[in-house]
Amino acid sequence: MKKFLVLILSVLIAVSMFVGCGKSKSTSSTSEIFDSSKTYTGKFVNGKLTKPFHLKVVTPTDFNEFIIADKQGFFKEVGIIPEYTGVLPANVSLAQSVIKGDNDLFASGHVTTIASARKAGAKLKIVLHSMVDSPDFDKTHMTWFVRNDGKINSAKDLVEKKIAMSSKGSCAELLNAEFLRQNGVNVKNTQVIVMNDQQQEQALKQGNIDAAILHPPYNMKTKNDGGFKILTTSYKIGEAAGDGAVGGLAIRAFSEDFIKKYPDVVKAYIVADLKAQQYINKNYQQSLKIAADYLKMDVKDMAGNIYPDQKWIKPEQIEFWVKTAEKNKLTNFEVPGQIKAEDLYTNDLNPYYTGELK
Incomplete structure (x- = not known):
C-alpha cells in the first residue's frame, strides 16, 4: 500500500508539472516577447x-x-x-x-x-x-454618419439621440462636443454610446444608434456600403474651431x-x-x-x-x-x-x- 501511494503521488506531481508548463506556454504574447x-x-x-x-x-x-x-x-x-x-x-x-x-x-x-x-x-x-486632418474624404480623421432614411440632418437633430464613438476622453468625445457646441446643442442632451468602430456600421443600420463616428478605414467601408449620409467631418469641425488640420x-x-x-x-x-x-x-x-x-x-x-x-x-x-x-x-x-x-x-x-x- 505504501509503495502504491508513493507511485500515485509521483504521478500527480508529474501531471501538475506538465500542466504548469502547459499554462506557461499559453500565456499572453507579452510574456513571450x-x-x-x-x-x-x-x-x-x-x-x-x-x-x-x-x-x-x-x-x-x-x-x-x-x-x-x-x-x-x-x-x-x-x-x-x-x-x-x-x-x-x-x-x-x-x-x-x-x-x-x-x-x-x-x-x-x-x-x-x-x-x-x-x-x-x-x-x-x-x-x-x-x-x-484633411478635407479629402480618404484622408479625413473622423466622419459622422447617419442613416439615409432617418430624420437627422443637422446637429440639432441629435438632441436625445444615441451617438456612438470608440472611446471617451480623446478625439471623438472632444470633437463631437465641439460640433454640438458650435451648433447650439449641449452634449449632455445627447446619449453617448462607447462602441468599437468595427461595430458601429451594423448598429447604425439596425437602428441601435442614431449616429456613428468612424475613423479610417471604417469610414471608407461605410461610405462604400451605402445607405448612409455624412453629417459632418472632423476637418469641418476643426476648421470652425480655428484649424481644420490640427483638429486631427x-x-x-x-x-x-x-x-x-x-x-x-x-x-x-x-x-x-x-x-x-x-x-x-x-x-x-x-x-x-x-x-x-x-x-x-x-x-x-x-x-x-x-x-x-x-x-x-x-x-x-x-x-x-x-x-x-x-x-x-x-x-x-x-x-x-x-x-x-x-x-x-x-x-x-x-x-x-x-x-x-x-
Whole structure:
C-alpha cells in the first residue's frame, strides 16, 4: 500500500508539472516577447542605434505610419525591431500598459489622451506628432454618419439621440462636443454610446444608434456600403474651431521612465517614424495598399491619413487641443489653465530639433 501511494503521488506531481508548463506556454504574447531593455547598452550614433532594440507595441488594427515604418524597413534602418504584443484587452488602457511596461510606445491617441493620463498619475510624455486632418474624404480623421432614411440632418437633430464613438476622453468625445457646441446643442442632451468602430456600421443600420463616428478605414467601408449620409467631418469641425488640420493631430508618446532610461531609443524611433510619415505623404496610394495587405482588408475599403510637413512638435498645435477641451469642459479640463500645454510634450530628444541631425 505504501509503495502504491508513493507511485500515485509521483504521478500527480508529474501531471501538475506538465500542466504548469502547459499554462506557461499559453500565456499572453507579452510574456513571450524578447525584452532587450534588460540588457540594452546601445547608443544613437549617426542617426541609428549601435545595437538593435526590441520595441514593444500594440498590434496595429488600422492605418498608421507604424505599419509603413515596419514594412518599408525604416525601423530596421535605425536599429529598432518592433515586437507586437497583440490587441489590448477591453479592460486595459494603452496608458496603463505603457506605464506597466507591457508596451513601450503609446502609439495611438491625441493631446487630450495624454493630458488625461497624466492627470490620473500616468507620467506619459509626447515626443512626436503623428497625422493631421484633411478635407479629402480618404484622408479625413473622423466622419459622422447617419442613416439615409432617418430624420437627422443637422446637429440639432441629435438632441436625445444615441451617438456612438470608440472611446471617451480623446478625439471623438472632444470633437463631437465641439460640433454640438458650435451648433447650439449641449452634449449632455445627447446619449453617448462607447462602441468599437468595427461595430458601429451594423448598429447604425439596425437602428441601435442614431449616429456613428468612424475613423479610417471604417469610414471608407461605410461610405462604400451605402445607405448612409455624412453629417459632418472632423476637418469641418476643426476648421470652425480655428484649424481644420490640427483638429486631427495625433501624437506618439513614451513614459517618462522609458525616456529617462532609453533616450537613444526614443531618438531612433523619431527618425524612423518621420521617414514613414514622409513616405506616406509622397506615396499615399502605395501606402494604402501596404496597410490593406497587413490588415487583410480590401484596398478599396482602405482610407488613411496624411502628416504635417514638420520634424518636431509645434507648441501652438498642443495648445489648440488644450483650449478646445477647456472650451467644452471635457473631463480633466473643467478648470482653464490647470493643464498646461508645455507639460505634455518635449522636443528635447528630437535629433532634428536639437541639431544632432540635419
